[in-house]
Amino acid sequence: MSVSRRIKLFFTIIILLGLTVFYPFVVYTSNPFVSELRTLWISTAMETMTHQWLATAFFPADMVSEVVGARQALFESQKDIQSIWGQDGQTATDKVDTNLSPEDQFYALFEEIDRASCEAFFAENPRYIEDGYDKINMDWCEKGEDTGIVTKQGDKVVAINTEKSLMIVRLEREGLLGTEYNGYLAVVKDPSRVELGLCRGMGKREGQRIADLADYNEAILGINASGFIDNGEVAEGGTPYGYVKHDGELIQGAFGHGYKTIGFDDQHRFLIGDTTTADQMVDAVEFGPALIVNGQKIEELGSVESLQPRTAIGQTEDLTVLMLVINGRGQGSSMGCRGVDLRDILWDYGAVQACNLDGGSSSVMYYQGRVISSPTTSTNNPEGRRLPNAFIVK
Incomplete structure (x- = not known):
């Protein structure tokens, strides 16, 4: 040999x-x-x-x-979980003192923003405020450089649209075992702008990709909502998984299997419950698990401990809506995160109710005409998968 x-x-x-x-x-x-x-x-x-x-x-x-x-x-452990809201009902926009200057009203509304960093940005880029603080439309979601604006939580602000009462934050975090993940958090101050948008011809064979779905519903921002039923080997996205209610009309009944029914009531409050709770909802889907309920973190999230692209939605005490998408599987230099990571991000931004949505290849965020997240699909389509519906901002 x-x-x-x-x-x-x-x-x-x-x-x-x-x-x-x-x-x-x-x-x-x-x-x-x-x-x-x-x-x-x-x-x-x-x-x-x-x-x-x-x-x-x-x-x-x-x-x-x-x-x-x-x-x-x-x-199963979350079967009896139900959201409970107090009687205040004041939104973030309601609470702003209109006797303040327009500049001070802006910082009162977007209280998450670190004021010094934002003032420095506007000093260098005065064009964004030349029409007034109520007309800001700053969108750096695709720029290679930072605005320098940060939140009090230390995250980068990449978009502000005061007419739509929203801002978008880019998140960059260290995850489990030294992995890294990133994504986007939309902070929507006016909950009346958030609703469930259906794809064209929902329930039929094909859903719509998020950009088409948002355009069809005349939305400025959207994230994936329901899961959907795969037709054999092909995920065509037109048939949602489980309960769907839109504008007060029941579109499809619950499938069960322990999933929560989640959505918004006529006072724009985000509810987590079951089909009995859904009677109070105007827009609703079925997914889970719940992450935060009635101001309490859900501690038992062991079954969502894998590193995946993920999507979640939540709401703060003043009804600010939080819409979160995390990139994963190497897309956008992000490995993905666990359920507890979703929960903790939303908790840091004040969520008192929050729930996991469909993740994996479905996770996607759209803003002002294009996809800003990095979806992962079997075909590497930068527009993401076809979806049956989405939570949108109009």
Whole structure:
């Protein structure tokens, strides 16, 4: 046998011996660190449509089933959760003192903004305020440089539209095990502008991509809402998964399986509940799990601990609507985040009610004529998947 073949054989034997020892350790050890990594690996794979084999091929079926079963257990544990709102009902826009100067009214409304950083930006870019603070339309979502405006939470402000009472924040975070993720948070101060937009001909074969859906509904901003039913191997997006109510009209009944019915009532309050709660809602979809309810964090989120692109929606005490999309699977240099990360971001921005929405390849945010997030699809379409509906801002 030649020397080169002997060397190859030696390394092959070493690798096989290593796998013989290492593989059982990874699969069966109770070491907390390895166990957490194992659960993360399985749950991340099983939340995809095309890469579940990365879990099923390497781990025992009962172990995979245990991780998957934890998701259903989480939904069961949330079965009786219901949102409760007080009687105040004052929105962020209602609370602004109209006796203040226009500049002070702006900072009172967008209280999340660090004023010094914003004043510095306007000093260098006075064109944005030359028509007044009530006519600001600053959009740097696609620019390579920062505005320098930050929130009090330390995130970058990339868009402000005072006529629509909204701003958009770019998030950049360090995630589990040193991974990084990023995304966008839309902060909508006037909840009456938020509604559920349906795709053209919803319930038929094809949904619409977010840009077309937003255009069809004359919306300035949108994020994906309902999940949808795949037709065989092709996700055509036209048939929503579960309950849908639009403008007070029931479009489709609940599928159940422990999902929450979530949406807005006629006072523009975001509700998390079930089909009995849905009687109070004007617009509603069915998804979950809940992340924050009645000002309390949901601590048991173990079944959404995989790193994925994610979407969530929430609301603060003054009815400011928070619409959050996190990029993932390497798109936009982001690995994705866990459910607890979604929850904590929304909590930091004052959410008292919040719920997870459909994620993965569905996660997408649209603003002013284009997609600003980095959706991940099997076809690498930068416009994202076809969707049955979206939460939109008009």
